């Protein structure tokens with residue numbers, strides 16, 4: 381962001397100077413609740429998605445086979461995070477973050493409400509709206525959080541920790557409500573409740589956005605009005621062309637002229653994700669006009685990028701294969717009370733909220749002995765793998781026809797959360813510090829790209845749920861993650877060297 385007008389600079393300074401939200405700018409509360417409600421909507425919908433896809437038409441679902449449901453789940457969740465890349469770009473070049481958040485929220489609410497309608501066509505339309513909306517909203521809210529702090533403001537890190545709590549409070553309460561309504565009343569009504577949550581978030585955002593000052597109001601500027609105008613125009617044309625091509629493809633597919641199915645699309649997307657990543661890293665490592673230090677750091681980014689994708693591949697199965705395990709293999713009773721299988725989705729956020737402060741304290745207490753980021757990534761992968769390893773005996777019991785106690789999954793989610801807390805909070809900041817300065821925002825997109833690949837793989841795993849013996853499926857995920865953890869552990873020293881002094 382360059383060259384704010386005097387008026388904008390003043391209003392930003394006033395917003396930053398405020399301390400009325402736990403010592404933080406009041407604008408942080410606006411963003412905290414916006415993202416809380418957005419995550420409420422996202423995770424509430426996701427908690428019942430795989431059940432809605434696989435449950436029979438008689439039971440109000442879409443009656444898809446596991447392989448197709450897994451493909452749709454992976455396609456949807458991967459596209460959501462991939463579009464965060466596009467959403468960041470649109471905000472930077474055309475509309476600014478604030479408008480992106482607003483439009484994104486509106487699209488999300490419309491998307492959830494389309495899912496209320498009883499047709500497959502409106503279901504797919506809803507998913508497209510959700511993908512576009514979340515892409516516009518999610519990354520851009522965090523960009524505005526960053527803008528609320530002047531460079532060097534010591535409150536920045538704790539601001540992001542508070543914000544992370546908002547994410548997890550939303551993720552905690554929504555499966556309880558949307559899951560209850562979805563599983564025990566009607567799937568589609570559950571999606572409606574998720575949409576209602578987003579509406580509340582939107583109203584809250586509109587009513588309190590004055591506390592943000594001028595943060596996120598304008599697209600990035602080069603300082604030259606003529607150049608800005610040109611770059612904006614070309615960006616609008618590109619977005620228009622992209623939307624037109626997609627609409628054309630959609631129309632061709634809907635009319636049956638070209639035949640598409642979920643599995644084909646999902647495979648295509650997987651190749652695209654790998655292709656995009658390969659192009660970016662060839663550019664960072666071999667082409668581009670980088671200094672030797674920048675190139676070495678990019679090699680470290682590659683190591684972290686691959687590890688992150690593999691970690692999320694196991695982690696994001698929380699809403700796919702592990703949900704199927706909750707529904708089909710787990711006895712959903714606790715202390716004599718029955719509960720909906722989707723309630724398991726609240727377990728991870730509960731552990732995050734309880735343990736994040738512990739981890740924060742631990743890293744501080746270790747001081748100079750605090751492990752470097754690649755070591756934390758390796759630990760993250762290890763916990764992610766162990767989470768699936770402990771489930772193998774339970775999977776064997778389920779294969780023999782029994783239902784297992786909920787404690788198995790709770791243990792799995794506990795270990796997954798330990799992994800998340802090792803990897804997720806440091807991941808983005810490590811990658812941002814390693815990236816060439818000019819690419820700060822772009823690398824944020826790369827972080828989302830790694831999550832996207834992870835989500836896509838998580839869908840793939842769910843596709844295999846009924847065709848592969850469960851202990852083999854969970855065992856393979858465990859083996860893969862633990863092997864990756866070991867390889868990364870061996871790479872800690874060389875990676876730290878490639879980081880060239882970045883902590």
Ligand code: PHE
Pocket residue numbers: 419461547804828831
């Ligand atoms: N719980 C996190 C969130 O919803 C998971 C996540 C991590 C998502 C990284 C995207 C990127 O924000």
